[in-house]
Amino acid sequence: MKQPTLDDIDRAQVNMETAQIGWRELQPYFARGATVVVEETLDLVDVAFQISKDNKAQVAQWLESGQ
Numbered sequence: 001m002k003q004p005t006l007d008d009i010d011r012a013q014v015n016m017e018t019a020q021i022g023w024r025e026l027q028p029y030f031a032r033g034a035t036v037v038v039e040e041t042l043d044l045v046d047v048a049f050q051i052s053k054d055n056k057a058q059v060a061q062w063l064e065s066g067q
Contacts, residue, residue: 007053014049039067 004012029035038047042062050058 007049010052011045011049014052015045018045018048042067 026035036047036051038044039062047059047062
C-alpha cells in the first residue's frame, strides 16, 4: 500500500472540515464578502484544497472561466 503524501493528508483534512450548512449560518460570511460560489461541475473539496495551497494560477483560471 502506498504511503499518503502530504497533499493527500491535507486534502483529507480539508474534506473533514466540510459540511452542509443553512443560509442563516452562511449569511454573515456572505455579507462580509467572504464567500466564493463554486460551479457545480467543480469538486468543492478540490477548490478548497487549491485555495488552501495558495494555488493562484488554478484559482485564477477558475475565476476567469466563471467557475
